[in-house]
Amino acid sequence: MxxxxxxxxxxxxxxxxxxxxxxxxxxxxxxxxxxxxxxxxxxxxxxxxxxxxxxxxxxxxxxxxxxxxxxxxxxxxxxxxxxxxxxxxxxxxxxxxxxxxxxxxxxxxxxxxxxxxxxxxxxxxxxxxxxxxxxxxxxxxxxxxxxxxxxxxxxxxxxxxxxxxxxxxxxxxxxxxxxxxxxxxxRKARAERNARGGTPPRRPVLRRSTRRRIRSALTRSGVTLAVVAAVVFAAPRIAPALTDLFSKDLVASVVKVGDPVDVRGAGQRPDLSVTVVSVKDLPDPGSEGSGGGGTVSTVSGGELSDGDHLVAVRLKFENTGEVAWQARAVPNVSIETTSGASFDAERWLSAGGEEFSGRPHVKPGRSVSVRALVELPRDAQTKSISVTPDGSSGTLHWEQ
Known part of the structure; x- marks a missing residue:
């Protein structure tokens, strides 16, 4: 046509x-x-x-x-x-x-x-x-x-x-x-512009005599050569220590959905194992087979925008430590789409589908499964999922 x-x-x-x-x-x-x-x-x-x-x-x-x-x-x-x-x-x-x-x-x-x-x-x-x-x-x-x-x-x-x-x-x-x-x-926008190649203002250069410029250049060259020599000499000795230092408590920055990530205990929080088990679209309440007024209408309180849809991020928190873990705050869960936009979870469901406060409570040796609900535009596609269990854990990333 x-x-x-x-x-x-x-x-x-x-x-x-x-x-x-x-x-x-x-x-x-x-x-x-x-x-x-x-x-x-x-x-x-x-x-x-x-x-x-x-x-x-x-x-x-x-x-x-x-x-x-x-x-x-x-x-x-x-x-x-x-x-x-x-x-x-x-x-x-x-x-x-x-x-x-x-x-x-x-x-x-x-x-x-x-x-x-x-x-x-x-x-x-x-x-x-x-x-x-x-x-x-x-x-x-x-x-x-x-x-x-x-x-x-x-x-x-x-x-x-x-x-x-x-x-x-x-x-x-x-x-x-x-x-x-x-x-x-x-300030953050200015920093991002500079990181993308923005040129900071150039400082005025004072005129100096040719002899002084040569002397200054020779001094800088000598210092540079000395630093390079020191690094070459010390690198074999300090490299293992630096590797141990920076990799001691780190996990892979990005893993696949379904893979667990270990988080070492800090303060009153015990060791944890966190897994993004699955990422699934929830059915539209008005679509065929949804039964009308299904999960989406229940959790959205009638505020789901036209054309948008809900994505359920299923999470598993396993307590691998020796004391009980009660999250002081709701873990931060967000989805980054293929377009680069980021959307935060606003609601939580328990494993049984009931509305949940979002603050897990897990005894030693036990685990709990919950779902975080994220509202995305209709055409948005999930690229990765970020989870911050609490303020001392750092942010964990999973790729879809």
Whole structure:
């Protein structure tokens, strides 16, 4: 048919544009929510509190922290949510339209831990703040769940734990260790441009006499020859030691899906064996044979974008140590596509298909299997999977 290929290209571009519009709308709602929270926190400034907005998340270059509040009542890390539907807390579980949303609680708890480490170990409390007037102030584990209408009153009523000098010291430390997310990303972008071949500005060269230039060149040449000679002489002696040093605790940087990777214990974490067992697409709830309202609709809470699909990364954590392992935070799981884009897991399922908090608990000699769910665009193809079990393990990689 005449023009069929052009029409197909137009259809794909329309779908891509629609995805971008939906993403832009989500970001716009998020920005509106953050502005509402900032306005709600403003009255606390007159009572000795200091609030900073949109900060870089230490160790996570693609993530940011919405608000950090430091004052007489302590340090609070606030994540703003502008969710639709009914949001409430029942039996210590955060729910949206009846579906558990424990991932949001875990995320802000991790952010609080990161801020605490960045400012010297002072306890930081995670807060989930929803636009509107509900929830009114509930606790889920160590996270306060509240709304913009009541957050200032709740925090102002907290017991006094910091004096004015301590607040000032923590704020100065936070300014250094928690830069603005926009500044942090700009520096990272400049570094990436330089790594791709960007030319740094050239320093001005002072004119010197010919004799001085020759003397300087001879000196540099002599030093260079001396260094080369020393390296040649010492290389046979130091090479084995350097090899042992740099390979002592390392595993292969990339392995195939299905192969286990050993992770040595650190701190309270025992030795582990981590395996990406499989990577599979989940069926579309509207497709034939899915039964409608199947796994995708259950885990997505009705928010799966048109044309996107869910990928289930099945993981196995085996405790090969001598003490039980309780993950302090949800392991970070991400998929890199063949186009170079990266997408993080947002939800977790247990081996039985039930929603799971994402924090494994494994006894010595036992293992647990879970599935991390990642939302990908329709045409995206998985290239590799990255898993960070915790902050001290490093990131492990598997190729599809």
């Amino acid at each position: 005449v023009g069929e290929s052009a029409r197909e290209c137009a259809r794909r571009q329309d779908e891509k544009a629609a995805r971008h519009r939906r993403a832009a709308e989500r970001y716009e709602r998020g920005a509106d929510g953050e502005q509402a929270t900032a306005e709600a926190l403003e009255p606390l400034v007159a009572h000795g509190w200091v609030v900073r907005h949109d900060l870089a998340w230490p160790g996570r270059p693609r993530a940011n922290i919405d608000h950090v509040l430091i004052g007489p009542g302590g340090v609070f890390v606030i994540d703003t949510k502008n969710w639709s539907g009914e949001v409430d807390v029942r039996s210590q579980v955060l729910r949206q339209n009846g579906s558990a949303r424990q991932g949001a609680v875990t995320s802000v708890a991790e952010a609080a831990d990161a801020v605490s480490a960045a400012i010297g170990g002072v306890t930081a409390t995670g807060v989930l703040c929803f636009t509107g007037d509900r929830p009114r102030g509930e606790w889920v584990q160590d996270v306060l769940v509240c709304s913009t209408s009541g957050i200032a009153e709740l925090l102002a009523a907290r017991p006094l734990v910091l004096d004015a000098d301590e607040v000032d010291n923590l704020v100065r430390r936070a300014v250094i260790t928690l830069p603005l997310a926009t500044d942090h990303r700009a």
